[in-house]
Amino acid sequence: MSMVKTIEVLFETLFSKPMTVKFPYEAIEIPEDYRGEHELDIDKCVSCGLCAEICPNRAVEMVELPEEYKEKYPKTYPRLDLRKCCFCGLCQDICPRKCLKLTKNVFLATPDPSAVIKNPMPKGPQ
Amino acid sequence: MTKQMNEKELITIEHIEQIIPGDTDYNFYFGPAHSGSGNFGVKLRIDGEKVTSARADPGYLHRGFEKLMEYRIPMQNAVLSDRVCVLEALNWNLVHAEAVDELTGVEIPQRARYIRVLMAEMSRLQSHLIWYGVMSLALGFDTGFKMAFGYRDYILDIFELITGGRVYPAGYICPGGVRRDLPDGSEDKIKRVLDQTEEMMQKMKDFDNIVFSRRTKGVGTLRTEDAIRLGATGPVLRACGVETDVRKDDPYEIYDELDFDIPVREEGDAYARCLIRGREMEESIKIIKQVLDRIPQGNIREPAKITPPSRVKIPEGEVYVRNELARGEGCAYMRSVGGGEPYRVKLRGPDFLHMIPVLEHLLKGSQIADIPAIYWSLNICPADMDR
Numbered sequence: 001m002s003m004v005k006t007i008e009v010l011f012e013t014l015f016s017k018p019m020t021v022k023f024p025y026e027a028i029e030i031p032e033d034y035r036g037e038h039e040l041d042i043d044k045c046v047s048c049g050l051c052a053e054i055c056p057n058r059a060v061e062m063v064e065l066p067e068e069y070k071e072k073y074p075k076t077y078p079r080l081d082l083r084k085c086c087f088c089g090l091c092q093d094i095c096p097r098k099c100l101k102l103t104k105n106v107f108l109a110t111p112d113p114s115a116v117i118k119n120p121m122p123k124g125p126q
Numbered sequence: 127m128t129k130q131m132n133e134k135e136l137i138t139i140e141h142i143e144q145i146i147p148g149d150t151d152y153n154f155y156f157g158p159a160h161s162g163s164g165n166f167g168v169k170l171r172i173d174g175e176k177v178t179s180a181r182a183d184p185g186y187l188h189r190g191f192e193k194l195m196e197y198r199i200p201m202q203n204a205v206l207s208d209r210v211c212v213l214e215a216l217n218w219n220l221v222h223a224e225a226v227d228e229l230t231g232v233e234i235p236q237r238a239r240y241i242r243v244l245m246a247e248m249s250r251l252q253s254h255l256i257w258y259g260v261m262s263l264a265l266g267f268d269t270g271f272k273m274a275f276g277y278r279d280y281i282l283d284i285f286e287l288i289t290g291g292r293v294y295p296a297g298y299i300c301p302g303g304v305r306r307d308l309p310d311g312s313e314d315k316i317k318r319v320l321d322q323t324e325e326m327m328q329k330m331k332d333f334d335n336i337v338f339s340r341r342t343k344g345v346g347t348l349r350t351e352d353a354i355r356l357g358a359t360g361p362v363l364r365a366c367g368v369e370t371d372v373r374k375d376d377p378y379e380i381y382d383e384l385d386f387d388i389p390v391r392e393e394g395d396a397y398a399r400c401l402i403r404g405r406e407m408e409e410s411i412k413i414i415k416q417v418l419d420r421i422p423q424g425n426i427r428e429p430a431k432i433t434p435p436s437r438v439k440i441p442e443g444e445v446y447v448r449n450e451l452a453r454g455e456g457c458a459y460m461r462s463v464g465g466g467e468p469y470r471v472k473l474r475g476p477d478f479l480h481m482i483p484v485l486e487h488l489l490k491g492s493q494i495a496d497i498p499a500i501y502w503s504l505n506i507c508p509a510d511m512d513r
Contacts (some may be wrong), residue, residue: 005332019276028283033309035290053435056202088205088296093305094432102290 034104035087038080042120044099047075051091051100059084060091069122077120082108150174156497158186158508164260166481166508168501172494180489182482187512195471199438200226203468204297210473211510212293213256216249216285217451218510219299221473224378225458226301228445235425238303239379244417245288245299246379246449247410248316251323252281253452254403254410257505258330261400264498267337270330277326280319287312303427313418320411327407342396346488346500349394356487357479360454361406362504365391365398372450383420386413396503403505406452438466453477453505475510482511 021028030036052060062076078091078100089102110116150173157167167183191210195203200222207222208215220242227234234242255278262270282292287309289295298305348358353366363370371388373381389405391398440462448457454476461470481504488500 009332019279031287031290031309033290033306034286035296050434054202054432056198056205086205086294086296087291089290089305090201090205090296090432094434 030104030106032104034106035089035102037082037103037105037108038085038091038118039101039103040078040080040118040120041099041101042073042077042122044097045077045120046097047077048096049076050094050096051078054090054094056088056090057084057086059086063120065120065122073120073122079120080118082116082118151178154494156501158183164506164508166506166511168485168489168497170489170497175494177489177492177494177497180486182486184482184508184512187508189513191513192471192473196467196469199435199466200301200440200468201297201432201438202435203471204300206297208294208296209509210513211451211453211475211477211507213507213509214249214253214452215293216245216289216295216299217253217449217456218473219295219297220246220379221447221449221451221456221458223299223301224447224449225445225460225471226440228447229440229443229460229462230301231441232302232428234303235428236422237307237424238426238428240417240421241304241308241426242299243379243381243384244316244414244421245285245295245304247413247417248281248284250410250452251407251414252278252285254407254505255281255323255326257403257452257502261499261502261505262337264502265337265341267333270333270337273326273329277322280322284312284316284319287315300427302429303425305427307426308421313421316414316418320414323407323411327404330404338400339397341499342400342503345396345496346492346503347393347395348484348488352487353394353484356483358454358484359476359479360450360452361399361402362454362480362484364389365402366394367392372448372455376448378447378449380417384413384416396499399503399505435466439464440466440468451476453507453510454480473513475507475513477506477508477511480504480511481506481508 047062049062052062059081060078063079064070064076065073087102091100092102152172154170154172155167156170158165165187167186169181169183170177171179189209191206194206198206204219204222207218210218255274259271259274262274285295286292288306289298348362348366350366350368353363353368367390369388369390374388386409389402389409391402442462442464444459444461446457446459448455456476457474459472460468463469485501485504489497492500
């Protein structure tokens with residue numbers, strides 16, 4: 001590469017925008033269909049257990065809810081273990097009622113070991 | 127108070143010669159925890175600066191995919207097939223999906239075929255950009271590494287948009303078609319990314335003379351007969367003057383309808399292998415543009431819904447499929463005895479032969495400084511080799 005070309009590239013680079021963004025002040029937008037943290041709409045769930053059946057890593061387990069919710073939710077519901085999950089989204093695709101969804105939340109790193117187990121819980125104050 | 131050293135305590139050349147009496151032979155370990163080797167080791171015997179023998183040491187990244195696949199249904203295996211080679215997950219998705227499709231005999235919707243080829247070629251592009259990055263790093267050219275990975279991220283943005291994940295598409299190309307349709311506006315975004323990739327390729331051409339040619343010309347020359355004897359495939363074989371490409375020789379999906387060339391070079395050295403990959407990127411862009419122009423409307427998967435594992439049945443039989451990956455020929459052998467899971471799966475990646483016989487052959491007789499250049503000119507992937 002000639003010297004003229006080098007200087008040309010140098011000036012071009014000086015006045016062009018960087019490829020990166022200043023995270024966390026700026027962030028690249030995450031698409032809607034991203035395979036991030038799971039979200040369960042327990043009111044729609046029919047307890048078919050297909051999500052647990054299709055999961056390649058056995059990260060989904062059908063469990064009963066605590067006693068105080070048993071009257072309204074008497075069946076078994078999916079409990080997710082994010083440590084085992086590979087975020088493939090097969091549980092979302094197979095769900096006949098579309099109640100289990102993968103959201104675009106990617107901030108899943110946590111120092112709290114209990115936070116990686118997502119128990120099925122009704123929405124609202126608990 | 128400093129002690130006055132007498133003549134006997136000084137370390138002299140004679141002292142060193144007493145310890146190592148004229149011996150310049152030693153063992154040299156390149157990897158598996160070396161920054162330039164990538165989860166793979168080569169045990170070398172060096173005489174001075176010259177490599178007298180090389181022994182590849184595989185097994186550091188073995189994960190046992192073939193056994194794992196015997197316990198999962200094809201849809202779950204599609205997710206697993208991502209991990210065979212991290213650097214070209216979608217191409218491995220396609221190899222696996224084709225093997226299952228041939229066993230089940232499902233007619234793949236035409237739109238899904240186009241999307242499959244589109245994604246496989248995008249995956250080839252980003253894989254070649256990774257190769258350019260690590261090759262630059264191996265040659266001590268950090269700018270090339272950073273730029274290649276920066277431009278690769280634009281392609282990953284497209285993967286994120288279409289498959290929902292940047293590196294792992296989670297079996298996007300699945301048995302029966304693809305898992306999701308292209309979102310609205312993705313065609314325009316892909317075209318924009320192709321322009322950006324072309325910009326990167328222009329930069330690669332500009333850098334060619336100052337870095338690549340001086341370090342790679344005449345280095346690691348592989349003769350045609352040796353390449354065939356040792357089982358080289360893909361760009362490594364094409365750089366030795368053999369015009370071969372599974373996409374042309376044994377077309378799969380819609381490759382027989384597309385117009386593209388097979389770049390071939392005669393030299394067989396590391397530089398030829400670099401140039402071949404550059405030309406292949408141009409051909410991939412040509413293919414993607416044709417696919418985007420012709421992509422039809424319609425279904426994307428047959429059957430449209432995922433079958434629950436308890437109801438999956440793979441018809442009895444055995445198949446062997448081969449595809450052209452970025453690194454060479456990727457093959458899958460699959461046998462079913464009529465159950466839901468395959469009875470036996472054998473994956474044959476291009477890198478097993480590139481990383482063991484070809485690499486050992488090329489390293490023997492080379493100089494220490496040329497090891498990274500030879501190693502990365504083969505564009506090897508330890509994940510694919512160990513599986």
